[in-house]
Amino acid sequence: MSPREQQLLQIVGGDPSGLPEPLLRMRDVSLEFASGSRIVRATDKVSFDVHRGDRFVLLGPSGCGKSSLLKAAAGFIAPAGGGIELAGKPVRGPGPDRVVVFQEFDQLPPWKTVRQNVMFPLLASGRLGRREAEQRALHWIDKVGLSFFADAFPHTLSGGMKQRVAIARALAMQPDILLMDEPFAALDALTRRKMQEELQQLWEELRFTLLFVTHSIEEALVVGNRILLLSPHPGRVRAEINSHQFGLHSAGGADFQNATQRIHHLLFEQGDQHAPPPLQRSYAS
Amino acid sequence: MTMLLEPPIRAEYERDTAAVQGGTLARTAPLASRIAGQSWLRKGLVLALLALLWEGLGRWQDNDLLLPTFTQTAAALWQGLASGELLAHVAVSLSVLLQGYLAGIALAFVLTALAVSTRIGRDLLETLTSMFNPLPAIALLPLALLWFGLGRGSLIFVIVHSVLWPLALNTYAGFRGVPETLRMAGRNYGLGGLRLVLQVLVPAALPSILSGLKIGWAFAWRTLIAAELVFGATSGKGGLGWYIFQNRNELYTDKVFAGLALVILIGLVVENLVFRTLERVTVLRWGMQR
Numbered sequence: 001m002s003p004r005e006q007q008l009l010q011i012v013g014g015d016p017s018g019l020p021e022p023l024l025r026m027r028d029v030s031l032e033f034a035s036g037s038r039i040v041r042a043t044d045k046v047s048f049d050v051h052r053g054d055r056f057v058l059l060g061p062s063g064c065g066k067s068s069l070l071k072a073a074a075g076f077i078a079p080a081g082g083g084i085e086l087a088g089k090p091v092r093g094p095g096p097d098r099v100v101v102f103q104e105f106d107q108l109p110p111w112k113t114v115r116q117n118v119m120f121p122l123l124a125s126g127r128l129g130r131r132e133a134e135q136r137a138l139h140w141i142d143k144v145g146l147s148f149f150a151d152a153f154p155h156t157l158s159g160g161m162k163q164r165v166a167i168a169r170a171l172a173m174q175p176d177i178l179l180m181d182e183p184f185a186a187l188d189a190l191t192r193r194k195m196q197e198e199l200q201q202l203w204e205e206l207r208f209t210l211l212f213v214t215h216s217i218e219e220a221l222v223v224g225n226r227i228l229l230l231s232p233h234p235g236r237v238r239a240e241i242n243s244h245q246f247g248l249h250s251a252g253g254a255d256f257q258n259a260t261q262r263i264h265h266l267l268f269e270q271g272d273q274h275a276p277p278p279l280q281r282s283y284a285s
Numbered sequence: 286m287t288m289l290l291e292p293p294i295r296a297e298y299e300r301d302t303a304a305v306q307g308g309t310l311a312r313t314a315p316l317a318s319r320i321a322g323q324s325w326l327r328k329g330l331v332l333a334l335l336a337l338l339w340e341g342l343g344r345w346q347d348n349d350l351l352l353p354t355f356t357q358t359a360a361a362l363w364q365g366l367a368s369g370e371l372l373a374h375v376a377v378s379l380s381v382l383l384q385g386y387l388a389g390i391a392l393a394f395v396l397t398a399l400a401v402s403t404r405i406g407r408d409l410l411e412t413l414t415s416m417f418n419p420l421p422a423i424a425l426l427p428l429a430l431l432w433f434g435l436g437r438g439s440l441i442f443v444i445v446h447s448v449l450w451p452l453a454l455n456t457y458a459g460f461r462g463v464p465e466t467l468r469m470a471g472r473n474y475g476l477g478g479l480r481l482v483l484q485v486l487v488p489a490a491l492p493s494i495l496s497g498l499k500i501g502w503a504f505a506w507r508t509l510i511a512a513e514l515v516f517g518a519t520s521g522k523g524g525l526g527w528y529i530f531q532n533r534n535e536l537y538t539d540k541v542f543a544g545l546a547l548v549i550l551i552g553l554v555v556e557n558l559v560f561r562t563l564e565r566v567t568v569l570r571w572g573m574q575r
Contacts, residue, residue: 071469076469076472094469094472094473095473096473096474098473099473100470100473102469102470106464106467107467108470109485110571110572111488111489111567124471125474126475155571155572
């Protein structure tokens with residue numbers, strides 16, 4: 001039995017005792033939204049485990065509830081059913097142990113400089129005093145290569161630089177888990193590629209735990225080590241696959257192409273198993 | 286018959302982009318455009334033109350009782366200021382104005398902070414503003430006189446009324462316009478309640494709050510001058526409105542104009558020094574407003 005088959009077995013109900021205790025456990029999470037007088041179900045009984053050091057990707061077309069799942073893990077949305085646990089403790093609301101990097105650039109308060117932005121959560125959560133917060137902020141600003149812009153206001157920065165600030169701000173908090181909600185989706189393709197590279201370098205160095213939401217198959221393969229595929233309306237788990245073997249430099253390789261097509265097939269060709277996978281590429285590099 | 290358009294094939298080339306040709310990357314703008322870029326100069330020009338128009342109109346009318354000229358008004362203004370008479374009136378008006386204004390701001394803040402944190406607070410604010418915002422402050426003056434007597438209390442009451450509702454309306458609209466992402470970022474770091482309002486909502490809504498403060502300031506002035514015209518002196522000392530009213534009774538039209546001009550001048554100073562400075566060090570610097 002190949003290691004992958006063993007892992008698959010574990011997912012479909014084999015013995016998971018060989019695995020360590022997961023950091024984030026989502027169990028049968030159902031999310032619902034009130035839309036006028038109706039209540040719409042966004043996800044239906046979604047379960048997955050994120051382990052320490054994972055780069056866990058939620059992938060699916062729009063409407064599969066991947067962003068909502070991330071916001072539920074962050075504590076912004078209370079699930080209608082099921083449970084969310086972080087390190088064994090139930091998640092009850094937003095907290096600085098789970099820091100979110102959003103897609104939108106307006107996540108940075110425009111009235112704070114880069115330095116103040118990175119200091120903001122450290123001070124707001126009461127974790128550090130002003131002096132230590134400043135030191136730590138400068139350290140992380142340097143890590144993302146923005147030392148020169150420490151005193152600049154966000155509106156003077158490019159989109160990629162703003163996301164770097166958001167990432168530095170999140171990492172400075174040293175959260176248990178970093179939640180990224182399509183953080184590079186609003187960037188141009190060249191910048192996006194560079195940011196994926198930098199994120200990977202940071203992970204190589206720091207080995208943080210990451211939950212990453214994207215709708216790009218290539219980005220999922222490049223960024224993640226494990227991918228949860230979700231199907232839409234309502235969001236349900238379609239598959240959970242490994243992608244630790246792929247990095248930025250495997251894009252274009254035969255294995256990579258096959259994985260892309262397999263995911264595409266899983267997401268879009270439901271039911272019709274014999275149809276040939278289309279040779280369509282999604283936009284991300 | 287159509288010709289197929291074929292673009293020409295050209296030679297390729299590559300270049301080193303090591304050095305920028307011709308020196309520095311930034312240079313200073315030419316003097317003329319720097320002068321034209323000074324807004325106080327452009328506004329000064331507008332004021333000078335208006336004064337010139339007024340002077341011409343006044344001389345052409347040639348009737349001191351109806352329309353004193355710009356120079357006559359300026360002379361009356363200078364005289365009033367030099368003798369200290371006008372300054373005393375201004376001091377009375379401004380002190381009442383500031384008290385009412387600050388009280389209005391405090392109340393508006395309490396109401397809007399309640400409105401963004403609780404549902405009943407929102408209903409309260411929405412109902413109260415739709416009830417009282419259209420109500421002219423002067424219409425409340427008779428009631429205020431009944432309740433607080435002839436004096437400072439009544440004036441402050443009507444000023445608070447005129448500041449509170451437009452400021453609350455603007456602030457609340459600003460709070461609601463704060464991007465959800467920013468709000469979530471704040472909550473993510475453990476901010477909630479009053480701390481979220483003070484550290485995230487207020488700065489994020491500052492453009493709306495500032496415009497509310499400006500409207501409130503203007504409304505407060507209007508209400509104060511009008512109220513002073515109606516019942517005159519407060520406890521023996523009259524404000525600017527009283528000064529205008531008295532001089533009209535005695536047909537010193539140039540002094541009436543001087544009083545009005547002073548109201549305008551104070552408005553201009555507050556707008557250009559206070560509010561403009563506030564904007565420059567906040568929303569303009571942060572790129573939230575252009």
